[in-house]
Amino acid sequence: MKLAMIGFGQAGGKVVDRFLDFDDRTNSGIVRAAIAVNSAKADLIGLENIPQENRVLIGQARVKGHGVGADNELGAEIAEEDIDEVQNAVDAIPTHEVDAFLVVSGMGGGTGSGGAPVLAKHLKRIYTIPVYGLGILPGTDEGGIYTLNAARSFQTFVREVDNLLVFDNDSWRQTGESVEGGYDQINEEIVRRFGILFGAGEVGEGQEVAESVVDSSEIINTLSGGGVSTVGYASEDVELNTSGGLLSRFTGGGAGADDGLDAANTTNRITSLVRKAALGRLTLPCEIEGAERALLVLSGPSEYLNRKGIERGRKWLEEETGSMEVRGGDYPQNVPEVSAAILLSGVTNVPRIKRLQQVAIEAQDNMEDIESQSKENLETLVEDDEDELEPLF
Numbered sequence: 493m494k495l496a497m498i499g500f501g502q503a504g505g506k507v508v509d510r511f512l513d514f515d516d517r518t519n520s521g522i523v524r525a526a527i528a529v530n531s532a533k534a535d536l537i538g539l540e541n542i543p544q545e546n547r548v549l550i551g552q553a554r555v556k557g558h559g560v561g562a563d564n565e566l567g568a569e570i571a572e573e574d575i576d577e578v579q580n581a582v583d584a585i586p587t588h589e590v591d592a593f594l595v596v597s598g599m600g601g602g603t604g605s606g607g608a609p610v611l612a613k614h615l616k617r618i619y620t621i622p623v624y625g626l627g628i629l630p631g632t633d634e635g636g637i638y639t640l641n642a643a644r645s646f647q648t649f650v651r652e653v654d655n656l657l658v659f660d661n662d663s664w665r666q667t668g669e670s671v672e673g674g675y676d677q678i679n680e681e682i683v684r685r686f687g688i689l690f691g692a693g694e695v696g697e698g699q700e701v702a703e704s705v706v707d708s709s710e711i712i713n714t715l716s717g718g719g720v721s722t723v724g725y726a727s728e729d730v731e732l733n734t735s736g737g738l739l740s741r742f743t744g745g746g747a748g749a750d751d752g753l754d755a756a757n758t759t760n761r762i763t764s765l766v767r768k769a770a771l772g773r774l775t776l777p778c779e780i781e782g783a784e785r786a787l788l789v790l791s792g793p794s795e796y797l798n799r800k801g802i803e804r805g806r807k808w809l810e811e812e813t814g815s816m817e818v819r820g821g822d823y824p825q826n827v828p829e830v831s832a833a834i835l836l837s838g839v840t841n842v843p844r845i846k847r848l849q850q851v852a853i854e855a856q857d858n859m860e861d862i863e864s865q866s867k868e869n870l871e872t873l874v875e876d877d878e879d880e881l882e883p884l885f
Contacts, residue, residue, distance in 0.1 A: 493690045493708040494524040496590045498582075500611060501567075501604020502535045503628050504528070504596040505542070507679055512541035514683045518825070520691035525585040529578055529611070529885070531603045532537025532559035533571060550574035550607070560602035564641045573762075575614050582615070582739065584650035590706040592622040595653065597645075600630030600638035612652040622712060625653035626686065628678075629776075629848065631661045631867035636851070643852030646845065655715040655837060657686065658722060658776040660844055685725045685775060688833040692789045692823040704799055706789055706821035711835070714787040714819060721843075725829035726768035728855050730796055740864040760830070762790060762801030766808060769832040777844055783813040784838025788820035790828035797822040807835065 499508030505528035515523045531551040539547065549557060560566040571578075587624065595612050597604035608625065615623045627649055630638040643752045650656040664678050692706040757777030766788060770780055786809050790802050799822075806820035813836070 493522065493591045493692070494589060495522055495592055495594045496525045496527075496582075496585045496587070497523055497594045497596060498527045498529060498611065499542075500529045500571075500580075500595060500597040500608040501601050501616070502530065502532065503598025503601065503675075504604045504626075505530055505535060506675070507541055507628070507682055508595045509539045509541045510679045510683045511687065514687045516541075516606070518687065518691065518827075520687060522687060522690045524590050526745075527581045529571075529581075529607065530559075530605075531555050531557070531567065531601050533548050533557035535559070545846070546581055546584075548578055550577055551603075552865075557810045560606070562600075562637055564602045564606035564645060567602040567604070569606075570603075571610040575610065577634045578611060580640060581804070585671075587619060587621065588662075590621060592624055592654075592712065593619070594624050594626055596626040596628075597649075598628045598630070599642040599645040599649070600628075600634060601641065605641045605649075609645065609648040609652045609785055612649065616652065616654075622654040622715065623652075624715060625649050625656040627656055627658050628682070629660045629662065629844070630853070631665050633659075636854075638883060639848060640852045642803030643849050648846070650718075650720060654717075655718055656720050658720055660776050661845070663775075664772060665779055678762065682775070685723045685833060688791050688823065688831060689789055689835055690786070692791075692821065693733060704802060704821040706787070706819065706823065710787060710819045710821070714785045714817070714835055714837050717784060717838055719784070719840075720776070720842065721835060721837040721858045722774045722778055722839055724769040724772060724834040724836065725831065726765050726772055726773045727829045728765060729829050730793065731828065740882075755800070757802065758796065758798045759801040759804060762830075763804050763806055763808060765830065765832040766805030766834070769834045770809060770836075771813060774836070776839070776842060778836075779841035780813050780836055782841055783815055783836040783841070785817040786813055786815055786819070786837065787835040788818070788835045789835075790821075790830065791823040791824050791825050791833065792829075793826060794822075794824040797824060807833070 497508045499505035508526050526542050527546045529548045530536050536547040593615050595608050597608035599605045612623050629642050659682050790797050802820050806818050810818045
């Protein structure tokens, strides 16, 4: 699937930058064009892979290149005011070669959480290809203002895109990590999961053609109908025997093993991998039962990709989700692992979102109380008891 990716804000820009690196490393051909939009000049300078001419600084008249300070209402305003600046960069994209737009944003900050929904609405008004969002939720330890921003941005973003794919930082931060190291690892996890999904069906130079092809239309159909999506992922290492035979914990045998037993074992291991991907750590934790649509992509060396295993995994997903719209296929890659990526679209049983909204409501109420109390405290501080001082005006 060929995407035009637009990273809005600091987190969005870094993720798109990492996607370009992934594209280069894997020869996946996902990113047809990449743009970064920000109100902070320093964040744009720090990018490594997005071309300089595709780095768009907005809001200069109001924030002078210093960012919006986690004020997502201001982020939305400057996105509206400078949408023509962004459109100028989008105009250079050969949209006839693109299957969809992907607008990527952190949802806790100011520029991205405010501006990404504005851009999505603008793109949907002009173009006929789908506009998807990839929203990154802040961790609960990042503070009330970021939670409030995320709740408000989520509510708006999901209504302006054709589907909102979500990654929850709260599920991926590890104790003891530095902030920079933690986010680097999270960005790599994001790119690995979504890269395998969007890369399915794209055949680079020297890559094998899939036996059961997953093309862009199947991804689009899985994401159709709107709503929220999450991705599951699991992988297992495989090894190549230098003598030419296959040695693998995955197949359970080497070059001399019986082909029938190998096939049966591989089928079982693929099914196990699918279960791990669906029931393990999702990008947005949720109950998979009730998901409206699903897509399974098995990736790895073609020798380890078994059609019977893929079909069995697909049927298991049908049973677990209760959905009749479960698609599946393989994505041959010359890498030393077999992986299963599962896209679950139209999920509704998401406790994390309900908690996010509740915490945001409490934070909003607390902020209003603090603001009211602050005004009273200021009045007490500056006014003299005897009214002997007169203000200048």
